[in-house]
Amino acid sequence: MFPIRIEIIPAEGIVEQVQALVPTTTTLSVTCLPHHGIERTMRTAVELSDLGYTVVPHLAARSIRSRAELTGIVRGCDAAGIREVFVVGGDRKQPAGVYDSALPVLEDIAQYSGGMMRAGVAGYPEGHPLVSPVDLLDGLLAKQHVASHVVTQMCFAAGKIHDFAALLRREGVHLPVWAGVAGSVPRTKLVALSTQIGVGSSLKFLSRKGPLARKLLSGDRYSPDSLIAGLESQPGNIAGIHLYSFNSLESVPAAPDQATASALQAALIRGAARDN
Numbered sequence: 001m002f003p004i005r006i007e008i009i010p011a012e013g014i015v016e017q018v019q020a021l022v023p024t025t026t027t028l029s030v031t032c033l034p035h036h037g038i039e040r041t042m043r044t045a046v047e048l049s050d051l052g053y054t055v056v057p058h059l060a061a062r063s064i065r066s067r068a069e070l071t072g073i074v075r076g077c078d079a080a081g082i083r084e085v086f087v088v089g090g091d092r093k094q095p096a097g098v099y100d101s102a103l104p105v106l107e108d109i110a111q112y113s114g115g116m117m118r119a120g121v122a123g124y125p126e127g128h129p130l131v132s133p134v135d136l137l138d139g140l141l142a143k144q145h146v147a148s149h150v151v152t153q154m155c156f157a158a159g160k161i162h163d164f165a166a167l168l169r170r171e172g173v174h175l176p177v178w179a180g181v182a183g184s185v186p187r188t189k190l191v192a193l194s195t196q197i198g199v200g201s202s203l204k205f206l207s208r209k210g211p212l213a214r215k216l217l218s219g220d221r222y223s224p225d226s227l228i229a230g231l232e233s234q235p236g237n238i239a240g241i242h243l244y245s246f247n248s249l250e251s252v253p254a255a256p257d258q259a260t261a262s263a264l265q266a267a268l269i270r271g272a273a274r275d276n
Helices: 014-021 037-050 067-080 102-112 133-146 158-170 187-194 200-207 211-217 225-232 261-270
Strands: 004-008 027-030 054-060 084-088 118-123 149-152 177-182 240-244
Touching: 014 037, 027 037, 037 054, 037 067, 054 067, 067 102, 084 102, 102 118, 102 133, 118 133, 133 158, 149 158, 158 177, 158 225, 177 225
Parallel strands: 004 027, 004 240, 027 054, 054 084, 084 118, 118 149, 149 177, 177 240
Antiparallel strands: none
16 A cells, blocks of 8 residues: 555644544644645644654745745744645735745745755646646746655546656656545535635546546545555556545544554545544
8 A cells, every 4th residue: 555644634623633533653744724824734733743743734835924934934843843844836816925936935945954854846637727737847847856746636537647647757857746635535525625725626627527526426425445546556656645634534443542554544545434
């Protein structure tokens, strides 16, 4: 099975929920929503890191108010033992400060950290509604000298992800690719929360696919079983799974001190979780 990272939303009570249900051997990615701001992301990330988790906070470039704020974020990460971030442009229509895209943030992080901070960047197997495919590719080519890996937007087709990974290699982007996959969640929650975390375009793509959409989004709960099986069919293409949990973490069948990361991952994938 692929290594799996679990993305959480820094909602009220999520630290306590994670502490109760998720083993500390799990790597957690903490998203950054426009209405939450970076402060909540960093506060949640630091709290989880202090509890012993490996944490990757998301930094949205257009939500960063100044270079001084970015310097403070890097210092805060260093003090908390956080060694990796995930940098995106962000969904704000107007930048809060000097950064309007991910690249200058990545470059400043590399400078401020002396190249010691790993940084993931976003990839779009199904394209982006506001950016052309050529510009997306050029962006990854420009970022790869200051990035450590690519995390794809949530996708529902293994073939699309494999094709995307092959395209990057063919065009000279040699960063490892982590596949963005929705975990086992109630169908209504998947649809409702996807837009909030910036993956609504994937669902719009899916809605145009007719039988595929009916297959994946029928019933009460979506499960990525067949998608992950498809990703595993071509070993070496994908570095790991970035699992969008939508905070549906009530899936560990044992007490926290007895649970294992693999048990949690299997439950999130196969649908053993109770509705949140």
